[in-house]
Amino acid sequence: MEIPSEEVVTNGGKTTLTNRLIKALPNCCVVHQDDFYKPQDQIEVGEDGFKQWDALESLDMDAMVSTVQAWIEEPRKFARSHGVNVRPNSKEPVPEEIHILVIEGFLLYNYKPLTDLFNKRYYLTVPYDECKRRRSTRHYPIPDPPGLFDGHVWPMYLKYRKEMETQEVDAVYLDGLKSRDDLCHQVFEEIQNMLFNCS
Ligand SMILES: Nc1ncnc2c1ncn2[C@@H]1O[C@H](COP(=O)(O)OP(=O)(O)O)[C@@H](O)[C@H]1O
Numbered sequence: 001m002e003i004p005s006e007e008v009v010t011n012g013g014k015t016t017l018t019n020r021l022i023k024a025l026p027n028c029c030v031v032h033q034d035d036f037y038k039p040q041d042q043i044e045v046g047e048d049g050f051k052q053w054d055a056l057e058s059l060d061m062d063a064m065v066s067t068v069q070a071w072i073e074e075p076r077k078f079a080r081s082h083g084v085n086v087r088p089n090s091k092e093p094v095p096e097e098i099h100i101l102v103i104e105g106f107l108l109y110n111y112k113p114l115t116d117l118f119n120k121r122y123y124l125t126v127p128y129d130e131c132k133r134r135r136s137t138r139h140y141p142i143p144d145p146p147g148l149f150d151g152h153v154w155p156m157y158l159k160y161r162k163e164m165e166t167q168e169v170d171a172v173y174l175d176g177l178k179s180r181d182d183l184c185h186q187v188f189e190e191i192q193n194m195l196f197n198c199s
């Protein structure tokens with residue numbers, strides 16, 4: 001069983017990469033951190049004057065850990081209940097059935113009970129200008145109010161990134177400016193190697 005993961009500054013391309021990986025990898029399930037937002041009326045307004053959509057406290061991280069634990073305990077059952085067709089490995093000589101869980105989110109490495117579960121961690125980055133440009137084209141369930149990116153999103157990203165680096169979380173940094181194909185190829189190759197080295 002393997003649990004890769006990937007994290008990114010918002011709009012760095014993690015959903016895009018995840019969608020490609022789940023098509024390419026066998027028995028691959030996915031958990032999206034966005035599914036663990038607390039209800040809107042529980043998202044507090046912070047000192048920066050904005051609703052704290054980019055704060056860890058706005059996510060139900062314990063529920064997210066429980067979901068990952070459910071996959072760890074019974075990956076086949078998890079896959080079936082999430083509509084994933086369990087298929088045998090296409091490549092030999094992996095001796096046992098492989099199951100993979102991809103976890104994608106923008107705050108995966110600042111909550112130790114979750115961080116500790118991963119076999120492999122990826123961290124996608126894009127520079128400020130590109131991130132802001134991509135974000136301006138996005139439509140979230142709760143639209144961004146004016147000034148959110150500079151007043152909340154980017155400062156929170158820098159804060160959590162610094163915290164993660166202080167904790168020396170072991171992650172492979174990916175350049176989100178690379179092409180979609182290159183990013184998918186790199187991660188796919190690494191996961192393949194990891195699977196074979198385990199066998
Ligand atoms: N490697 C890439 N190069 C250029 N644009 C990309 C790349 N990956 C994703 N995008 C674009 O960036 C935007 C955000 O991508 P998305 O995968 O939704 O990001 P995230 O899930 O990290 O917020 C989308 O418009 C997507 O098409």
Ligand SMILES: O=C(O)c1ccc[n+]([C@@H]2O[C@H](COP(=O)([O-])O)[C@@H](O)[C@H]2O)c1
Binds near residue numbers: 009011037105143153
């Ligand atoms: O998913 C939602 O309900 C939601 C509502 C409001 C805002 N968001 C934004 O979602 C961002 C994280 O998701 P992503 O895909 O951009 O990495 C984060 O920067 C939030 O500001 C997300």
